[in-house]
Amino acid sequence: MTDLTKLTLSQARDGLVAKKFSARELTDSFLTAIDKGNAALNAYVLPTPEHARAQADESDKRLKSGNARPLEGLPLGNKDLFCTNGIRTTACSKILGNFVPAYESTVGQNLWNAGGVMLGKLNNDEFAMGSSNETSAFGNVVSPWRRIGKNGKPSTDKLVPGGSSGGSSAAVAADLCLAATATDTGGSIRQPAALTGTVGIKPTYGRCSRWGIVAFASSLDQAGPITKTVRDAAMMLKVMAGHDAKDSTSVDMPVPDYEAVLGKGVKGLRVGVPNEYRVDGMSAEVQKLWDDGIAWLKAAGATIHDISLPHTKYALPAYYIVAPAEASSNLARxxxxxxxxxxxxxxxxxxxxxxxxxxxxxxxxxxxxxxxxxxxxxxxxxxxxxxQKVRTLIKRDFDDAWNTVDVMLTPTTPSPAFAAGEKSGDPLAMYLEDIFTVTVNMAGLPGISVPAGLSSQGTPLGLQLIGKPFDEETLFRTAQVIEDAAGRFAVPDRWWIKG
Amino acid sequence: MQVDEATVRRIARLARIRISDEEAQSLQGELSGILDWVAQLDDVDTVSVEPMTRVAAHALTMREDVITDGNIAGIVTANAPLSEDHFFVVPKVVE
Known part of the structure; x- marks a missing residue:
């Protein structure tokens, strides 16, 4: 049989429905991959094989009787920031010790109600504070990607998978799950997705319930998926999103069928390119990536517009007031x-x-x-x-820009993945990782990162699309055009598998 | 903004985090660096700007004022470092 772990979420769904393999076989393939590969990558902090097999067996019954739910039998990883009923949840902090919640996060429950299978809890930066997954109490996550040296051979440097959702991005990139949950307060879904060649979407603030997710900065935190493809992200978000009476900031709006818009293309769409994102020190390859993205969208019929978001440079310093202030209050508990x-x-x-x-x-x-x-x-x-006043101005910049454009295109990060230890000594250098992503959280907007190319060292780079509030549909159809043009980027060699 | 050692210690006390002498030293530089960096916000004129409170205007919904939960003292105290008969056992607070 072919290696089931290489399938995308949508391919696995189709395979299960066509009865090419069972949910149990699919889950067992991933459990074996985790067994052999997790020691080198440290993506999972708690695999839950028995739980996964029980869910998979239930899915097989449903598949047999023709009662399959949208994610029936599909093995997923769950960031350790999401509370899991009866299963240890730590936010990767020593302070939570062996905390075992007596409840499930709403987003998690939505996934399990849709038939998803939980393979285990994924590593992250402690309380989601970090951009490299070097602050976890369970140790660093190692990216499955390696730099290619001048001699054409892979370097032994251990690259970071981004953060804070570094376990999620590494596990998806390394085929240790089909898709994963993640959270994004300043870029923690999109930056790790960009550094690992995966897709990550942070929906509009209020689209997903925050109930049962360990809080970092409550006015910024949002849940979203990290996946292998744009279609997979559409499948996941459809299930994760929705109103929840237990979170007063979750919005009571219908959740569209995101998969239905993937083929709509971008003909006539107005794409904004913000001047202020052309920052000093942006590498030539990131600039080229951005130009490629512009060319792809133009070729697909979109029109490109230079726009200005004058308060962009104030987003990161404002974030480093708002986020720590809210964290200090949230973590008082x-x-x-x-x-x-x-x-x-x-x-x-x-x-x-x-x-x-x-x-x-x-x-x-x-x-x-x-x-x-x-x-x-x-x-x-x-x-x-x-x-908070500067936030109003940042949001106003976007509101003004939406008069002339429908979506914006920027790089996701200023540079490709770095090695562990390269930035951990300098908090400000690490904070700059979020320079292109944090504006989106400050304004509460949706943003998606799509893999768009490789750096000169053979490591992934991502492009970010920013949308109007609650217009994730435009992000998905535009992201699909980029994915179709750029192709997908799989890790060339599974060096982390032992035995 | 230069943060001195006394300020670092006062903040650590407010945050209820014990810091070593060595940390009190290194935190002065780290906190000063971050506060200097965020000081660039002073360049922005915000005199007539309202602080942002939410991304999209929507009214908070009300729910029925009824009891929907309860009688789960065992579950509530299950993760306590120390508990007795469904009570949290904590250090003596009042002499």
Missing amino acids: YDGMRYGLRVNGSNLTETYEQTRAEGFGKEVRRRILIGTYVLSAGYYDAYYLKA
Whole structure:
């Protein structure tokens, strides 16, 4: 039999329906791949094989009786930020210890109700704070991609898979699941997708319920999928999205059939190219990638328009006020009293202080302190309120631009994947990874990253499309045109498989 | 904005995170660097700008004011570092 793990989500769906293989066979193929490959990549922090087999067996019954649901029998990975009923959930932080939720995230429940099979919990940066998956309490995730040296041989440097959804991007790129859940607060779906040759969409704020997802910055956090193809992302988001009474910020709007628009093309579509994204130091290959994207869309009948988003350069500094401020308040709940780690001191304050010093990693502590500072007495107006006003201006830039364009095209990241350790010593250098993605979170808009080419070192690069609020359909049909033109990018060699 | 050691310690105290002497030193530089960088927002005129509160205007919905959950004390305390008879056991707070 052919290797089932190489299938896309939609191919696997079609294969199951056509009875070419069973859900159990499909799931077992992935469990074997995880067994042999996870040690080298560290993408899963908790494989759940028994849980997966039970779900797959149930799917086989349904497939047999003709009652298949939209994702029936399809094996998925679940980021460890999503609470799972009866299964350990840690946000990859020591402070949650062996926390076992008694509830399932709404987005997760939507997937399982649609027949999805959970293979396990995926690694991420601690509390989703990071752009390289180097801050996880479970250790770094290694990208399946390797740089090709001048001698034409793969380098042994361990590349990062991006972050914070680095377990999700690595697992999808390495065929350790068909698709994965992810979350995006400043770029944590799109940047890892770009660095691993996968597709990642952050929907409009409010499209997916945040209930049961460990909170980082509540006005920015959104869930979305990382997948192998644009079609697969459309299949996943259709199921993940929807109104939820348990999240008052989730929006009560119908969720369109995203797969239905994939073939619509871009004839007559007005594509904006924002001037301000031509930043200093952008590499020639990223510039070329962007030009390629423009040419592909033009060839498919779209019109290209130069636009200006004047407040772009203020998005990242404003983000590094808003996100730490909200994180410092959200993470105040980890006090060692009701769940997770407790380190006893000689009095209550000492217990709090020691628990939080030992339980939070360095980057999380740094962000809580920044957040505490900007919210402390006398500073609220100067920092948080100022940043929220700048957000209004960033959003206004987009609102103005939507008068003349329907969608925007930018690179997803300023550069291809870097090696572990190359940026982890300098917080500001790491923060710049999100320079092209963070504006989208600040304005609450939907954004998708599509693989579009390879760097001179043979590693993936992505293009980002930004859409109007709740217009994910335009993103999907435009992304499909880019995917059709660029082709797909699979890892050339499965070096991580042992035995 | 230069953050001094006393400020770092005050913030750490507010955040209830114990920091070592060494960290108090290194955090001065790190926090100062980040705050200097975000200070570029001062260049933006926001005098007549409202702060953003949500991406799309939509009214919060109300639900029925009824009890929908309860009698799950065992589940609520299941993850406690220390519990007794469905109570959280915590360090002494009042002398």
